[in-house]
Amino acid sequence: MTLKIAVLKESTENEKRVSATPETVKKYIAKGFKLSVVTGAGLNAAYLDSDYINAGAEIFDNADKATSDADIILCVQPPSFTLKSKANALLIGLLSPYNAKDRLTAYAATGLTTLSMELVPRTTRAQAMDVLSSQSNLAGYRAVLEAAAEFPRAFPMMMTAAGTIPPARVFVMGAGVAGLQAIATAKRLGAIVSATDVRAASKEQVQSLGATFVMVESDEVKQAETAGGYAKEMSDDFKQKQAKLVAETIIKQDIVITTALIPGRPAPVLVTEDMVKSMKTGSVIVDLAAPQGGNCALTKVGQTVEVNGVKILGFANIASRIATDTSALYSRNLMNLIGILVDKDGNLALNMDDDIVKATVLTKSGQIIHPNFQ
């Protein structure tokens, strides 16, 4: 049986990414799939309808026509409209399952089997499907460029006939996937970079990129990491020590990139209003945790706030600002996941004993089956 994949045009405001690029369309077709793409799906990410046609896809002028006989429907964010689909079709995307009971119930009611990409486990086998990493990596890179564009000075030290320009000082808070890429990018631009995290394991990674590691000395950091490699919420005592250290560090910085997250909890507030006010006029904070509440107390999601000449950038969707590349990686992540959902004869075969499938399926056979979202 030939499986049909439909690629939606994103319906969320400011979402420029697309869930299949012409490159992946070509690969799907080589594997025996049929592809339906909604017209203009890739346009905001610089992929033209003609590129999809050349790759072998059929273009449809609306979502209903593309999805009505599709076996698999791909998206970036949850569609804001009701899908017209076959019973048991798969919908795969970043489905934002947290606090979304009504939406999940609606998916179940229509019989859709839904898979949420943000739930792909961070295991070695699932690395090629790990959208959190692929998108965070580019977000970290882009955050530094956004900061550099707002910063009224240069990043590298420049020795010119007219005098010397000192290098910018960049402080990265949270040295996970996004933070490490931010450090590498700021270093490449010639800044003096320092970084902090609560996970002791990140020290070596930060230092290997040529940045200085700034960390609270406490036995608590030995237990700061979960078995999954994520950070835990720290004690009040630790938070006080960290706030003192951050206050002492931040006053000397020009650029602060914050990326600190704790899974399933609001982002920790690490930069207070007083800390912002202690920074020099012209300094820039890019808060990558803005969509999760922000690491800076003054962040407003989707806005640039200016306090005492310090700009705080709280992008709602920074991955969309580098949409060609984030789409390319996201599309490959999806294709790699689909690779384990199809058997050798090209039929859909969801193996609920597979740890990746089990972790990502939200709804199936008319019910919400994921234990975390029932």
Ligand code: NAD
């Ligand atoms: P994340 O986005 O959940 O958080 C970003 C960073 O913020 C983390 O490094 C975290 O420790 C840090 N943080 C949290 N609270 C903080 C606080 N109060 N102060 C300072 N920093 C704080 O993390 P992530 O980027 O998704 O990566 C988390 C871990 O998962 C890392 O160890 C990473 O190497 C690992 N990982 C593993 C795989 C894999 O094996 N396939 C893939 C990706 C990431």
